[in-house]
Amino acid sequence: xxxxxxxxxxxxxxxxxxxxxxxxxKIVGALNGQxxxxxxxxxxxxxxxxxxxxxxxxxxxxSLTIEMRDRAVHLSxxxxxxxxxxxxxxxxxxxxxxxLLFEPAAxxxxxxxxxxxTVTDQEWI
Amino acid sequence: xxxxxxxxxxxxxxxxxxxxxxxxxKIVGALNGQxxxxxxxxxxxxxxxxxxxxxxxxxxxxSLTIEMRDRAVHLSxxxxxxxxxxxxxxxxxxxxxxxLLFEPAAxxxxxxxxxxxTVTDQEWI
Numbered sequence: 001x002x003x004x005x006x007x008x009x010x011x012x013x014x015x016x017x018x019x020x021x022x023x024x025x026k027i028v029g030a031l032n033g034q035x036x037x038x039x040x041x042x043x044x045x046x047x048x049x050x051x052x053x054x055x056x057x058x059x060x061x062x063s064l065t066i067e068m069r070d071r072a073v074h075l076s077x078x079x080x081x082x083x084x085x086x087x088x089x090x091x092x093x094x095x096x097x098x099x100l101l102f103e104p105a106a107x108x109x110x111x112x113x114x115x116x117x118t119v120t121d122q123e124w125i
Numbered sequence: 126x127x128x129x130x131x132x133x134x135x136x137x138x139x140x141x142x143x144x145x146x147x148x149x150x151k152i153v154g155a156l157n158g159q160x161x162x163x164x165x166x167x168x169x170x171x172x173x174x175x176x177x178x179x180x181x182x183x184x185x186x187x188s189l190t191i192e193m194r195d196r197a198v199h200l201s202x203x204x205x206x207x208x209x210x211x212x213x214x215x216x217x218x219x220x221x222x223x224x225l226l227f228e229p230a231a232x233x234x235x236x237x238x239x240x241x242x243t244v245t246d247q248e249w250i
Contacts (some may be wrong), residue, residue: 007198010205031140031179031207032229034159054156058137073132080135082156102227104157 012038012060016098016125023117024111025101026125035105036123042096047089048111055103056082062097066090137163137185141223143250148242149232150226151250160230162247167221173236174213180228181207187222191215 010028015038016034019026029036041064057066058080066073066081067090075097082099083089112117135153140163144151147165154161166189183189183205191198191206192215198206200222208214235243 008206009198009200012203012205029181029205029207031181031227032159034157034227036181036205036227056154056156056161073134075134078137080137080154080161081133082154102156102159102161 012100015125016040016060024119025122027122028125030105033105034102035107037101037103038098038125039101040096040098041091041093044090045093045117046110046113046115047088047090048113049086050083050103050107050111052085053104053107054082054085055107056080056101057091058100058102060100061097062093063093063098065092065094065096067092136227140250141165141185142224149244150247152247153250155230158230159227160232162226162228163223163250164226165221165223166216166218169215169217170242171235171238171240172213172215173238175210175228175232175236177210178229178232178233179207179210181226182204182216183225184228185223187218189219189222189224190217190219191202192217 017029017044022042023045024039025039027035027037057064059075059077061077064075066083069099075081140153147167148170150162150164152160152162172219178211182189182200184200186202189200191208200206
């Protein structure tokens with residue numbers, strides 16, 4: 001369930017204050033079958049692929065590298081990057097990052113991979 | 126056509142430097158049938174409705190009021206708001222704002238309304 005305030009206004013910085021857990025995306029909005037999520041990252045997640053979903057990363061704080069099989073992109077605050085469906089990737093952040101994610105509601109956290117960091121039931125904040 | 130650099134990294138501040146035109150959304154990304162756009166706003170657009178599309182506004186700079194028939198929301202930098210499909214709205218910015226929009230690729234700029242500010246062929250930057 002959505003739990004933004006009654007106005008429907010979602011302040012991203014205020015939402016980021018509500019949680020500390022790493023690699024645990026929190027849902028902050030939904031539209032047109034897609035969801036907007038916030039996540040805090042440090043270290044690395046795991047190599048995985050979303051076969052049917054493109055996934056958008058927008059860096060709000062810190063920096064993030066998205067490793068892909070043939071290259072990597074280094075993202076800083078204000079940088080946006082879309083991982084195309086079918087592209088294996090591994091998000092890595094040495095110093096930590098807060099990111100906004102935009103992806104279909106059906107997207108599984110770590111794609112076809114299940115690992116100890118996989119979050120299968122993502123919550124609204 | 127997409128015209129981000131070869132890396133695919135889209136820096137939002139750098140993209141905002143590329144245009145000055147008000148009320149003229151520029152496409153900076155596409156995924157899952159949706160588009161990410163940037164727009165600069167000042168003054169007001171026009172009352173309109175998107176019957177089949179929810180529309181996300183994220184304020185990157187300045188402030189923005191979204192007038193609706195029964196209320197208005199006042200958004201500042203870092204605030205996100207989703208106008209649900211079917212809800213008549215009018216974006217107003219007295220002092221100016223830069224916003225990120227997220228909406229289906231099929232969304233028409235001013236919904237069912239055509240006015241002198243309507244942009245029917247939005248371009249990539």
